[in-house]
Amino acid sequence: MRTATIRRDTSETKIAVTVNLDGTGAYAVNTGVGFFDHMLEQLSRHSLIDMDVTCDGDLHIDQHHTVEDTALALGAAIAQALADKRGIRRYGDALSPMDETLTRVALDISGRPWLVWKTAFTQTRLGEMDTEMFQHFFHSFAQAAGITLHIETLYGDNNHHIAESAFKGLARALRQAVEIDPRKADAIPSTKGSL
Template sequence: MRTAQVSRSTAETEISVSVNLDGSGTYDNQTGVGFFDHMLDQLSRHSLIDMTIRAKGDYHIDDHHTVEDTGIALGQALVQALGDKKGINRYGECHLPMDDAQVRAALDLSARPFLVWNVDLPTQKIGSFDTELVREFFQALATHGGITLHIDQIHGVNSHHIAEAAFKAVARALRTAVEVDPRKADAVPSTKGAL
């Protein structure tokens, strides 16, 4: 089983993440940030990666540290669970529509972290959630997961729909990228022989 558990403790947050790459998309995410939990649930369900996330943060300041540190820990868990990356597809992409929104995500599990973010969330808040934290999460995930990640908004006027489409598109791309191709189950998907 390709699984991992990561704990991260700082003066600002306490995070624990458990993932199973060969799961069915079951989740139990409790970060104390309601909208963010909803997005993490989508990430799990649509990637088929089982996730259990617990977070406690300095909410009296804001949600920034909790969201960012969750992205860091989740990225680290993905790296651990992928191991030597033998047999994985490595690449994934998805164009995902959600009502008015359409978002494209393309990624490479290359160990070369990079985020391209072409998304315009038209409001500063979704409920009490700061919309700028969506990018912060994906930046942390890409950096600590060793992911080259491109997220492009094609259409959209509703911030909730755009954000959710982004999480779902990344989830579907991850689902493809982490899957093992039985034709190359013992080979690293790189001419270098390592990722």
């Protein structure tokens, strides 16, 4: 079982994240930010990565520390569960339609964190969540997980759909990338011999 638990306690947040890369998409999520919880639930369900995520953050200030630190802990947990990355497919991509919106996500579990973000919102908030925090989530997640991540909304009008298609696209791409390739289950997927 490829599992990991990360605890992150600071003066701003107290976070516990457990992941199982070989799960069924079961989740228990509570960050105190409803829309963010909804997005993390989508990430778990569509990636088939079991996730248990709790965060007690300084929401009386704003959501920044809660979203950022949760992303860092979740990315670190996935990186730890991947260990030496032996046998994984490494690459994943998805076209994620949601009604009028279409988002393209591509990623490489490369050990070289990077985010290309070509997505925009016309609202400043969705529910209680500041829309500027979406880019920050994906950036922090990619950094901590060691993932090269490209997210581009090709078109779309509804801000809820734009956000959700990005999270679902990440989920589907991540599902592909972390899967064990039965043709090379004992090999590191790199000519360098390490990732």
